[in-house]
Amino acid sequence: MYAQLVETGSNKLKTLDEMSPEERQFQERINDEIKIEPKNWMPDAYRKTLIRQISQHAHSEIVGMLPEGNWLTRAPTLKRKLQLMAKIQDEAGHGLYLYSAMETLGADRDEEIDKLHDGRAKYSSIFNYPTLNWADMGTIGWLVDGAAIVNQVPLQRTSYGPYARAMIRVCKEESFHQRQGYQILLTMMQEGTDDQKAMVQDSINRFWWPSLMMFGPSDENSPNSAQSMAWKIKRHSNDELRQRFLDQTVPQLELLGCTAPDPDLKYNEETGHYEFGEIDWQEFFDVVKGNGPCNRERIEARRSAIDSGAWVREAAVAYAAKRQRKAA
C-alpha cells in the first residue's frame, strides 16, 4: 500500500449518540456516500489523518521514482527506455496532484516534504528495496503497481472528494503501468535467453514478500483501521485486499512460468482462494522503522536533490520579484 500504518489518533469508535451535532452530521454525510469537500466542516482527526495518508501516498510516488531511475539509464531498448521514462514521469505527476489534493486540507507541501526528509513522515516501504536487475522494472510494474492498484481502486470512492478524484486518474495510469511491467517479464520469459529468465525469477524472489507486505499488518494488528473504515478513507481490511491481490496474481505468475518463494502457496478448492505462508512481519516493521536496505539512501537522494537545488529556487523567486517590481 502506498500509505501504510496511517495513524488516526483514535482506537475507539464513537457512536452517533456520542458525537457532537457537527460530527454527527459529518458522519451521516459519509454514511450516505456524499463526498466531503474542502469547505465542509470535518473533525480535526479526519483532516489530520487524511493529510498523513495523502502525503504518504505522494511521498511514495516521489521516492518510488528512485528505484526505477536506477535502471532508466540502462534500459535495453529505445522502446523500453521511452516506456520507463514515461512511467516515471507519470509518478512525478501523481505526486504533484496528490500534494495538491493534500493542500486542499490546509497542509503545506514544503512542510510535508520537510517531514519526509527528516524522517517524521513515512512512505511505502517497498521502495526501500534495491532494484538489482532489469527484470525488476517488470516486477515493480506487475507486483508493486499491481498491489497499489488493489489498494487504490477502492480509494476512488473514498469519502474525501479531491482525494477520490485524484485516485481515478492515478488508477487509470497505474493499470497501464502494470500491463507494461507484466509485458517486460512475459517477453523475457517467452522470448528470452536462460540468463534473462533467471533475471525474472530472481526478481520475483526478491519482490514477492515485500509486495504482500504492502497491504500492511494483519487486521488484528491494525489498530487504526476501524476509524479509517468508519470515515470511509479505507474501505476494505488489509487482509481482504491482500487476498484479492494474491488471487489475481498467482495465475499470472503461473502464466509466466515462474514460481513464488513460498513453499506453502496453494489453491484451496473449497474456499476458491490461494493460501500463503507466514509473512515475516519483523522484516516489515524493521523496514518501516528505517532499517531497510535502501532507507537511508532514498531519503538522502531526495534531500540532496531539494537541498542542492535551493539556489535555483531562490533565483526563480528573486527573478519573479524583479519582474514584479518592473511591472509596477
Add this chain to the structure above:
Amino acid sequence: MQNPAQKNVAQKTQAPLTDYLLRLGDSALVLGQRHAQLCGKAPALEEELALMNVGLDLFGQARNWLGYAAELMNDNVDADHLAFRRDAQDFRNLLITEQPNGDFADIMGRQFLFDAWHVHLLDGLTHSSDPRIAEVAAKSLKEATYHLRRSSEWVIRLGDGTEESHTRMQRALDNLWQFTGELLQVDEIDQAMIETGIAPDPEAIAARWKATVEEVLEEATLERPSYDAWMYTGGKVGHHTEHLGFLLAEMQYLPRAYPDATAW
C-alpha cells in the same frame, strides 16, 4: 513506394544522408540520455516533470532519425542496434550534447545553446526535399520550440536572478561556449545535404542562432563570449570528448552484456 526520381536522389546521397541522420539521431539520443541521468535530481517537482518531458521528446526523435538511418543502411540493423551496439567513434552527435550534467546552470546552458540551434535547423528541415525528413522535422519542431522556450526562460531567470545564480550561469556559458562552433560548422556531409535540398541554408541558421542567443543573453544580463573564441569540434566525425565513452558504457550495458538476447 518511392517514385524513381526520389530513389535516384536517395541512391546518390545514401552514405552522406545516413551520416546526416546519425548526426541528428545521435545528438537527440545522447542529450536524452543526459536527461535520463537526471531522474530524481531536479530542484523542484515541476522541473522533474519538465526534464522527463524533454528527455522523452529527445528519445522519440532519436528513434525516428535512427530508424530511418537503419533502413538506409539496409544491413539488418535497426534503431536499437544503432543506439546500443555502436562504439563511441561511430557516434556522430554534437560534442555539446555529451557534456556532463553538472549543476542546473550547466544543464540549462547546454540545453539552451542546443535548442537555439535545433529549433532553427528543424524549422529549415520541414522544407527538406526528403519527405520523411520533413515529416519528422515538423513533429520534432513542435517539441523543440517548447524546449527552447523553457531553456531560454531558465537562462534568463538564472542570469538575472541572484548573484549566485548569475555567477553559475555565466560560468556554465563560458565553459560550454567552446562547443558552439560545431553547431554552425559546415563540412562535406552538410554540403552534400544542402546541395540536394535535404538540409537548409547554414548561413541562415547561423544568423538565426546568433540572434536568439544574443537576445536571450542580453535579457539574462549575461556576457556573451566571443564568436572568434577557440572552438572544440569533432563530434560530427566521431572524435568525441572523454565523457561519451562512460555515457555509452552505462547506456549499452545490457545489450552488450547479453549479446544473445534478441528480445527485452
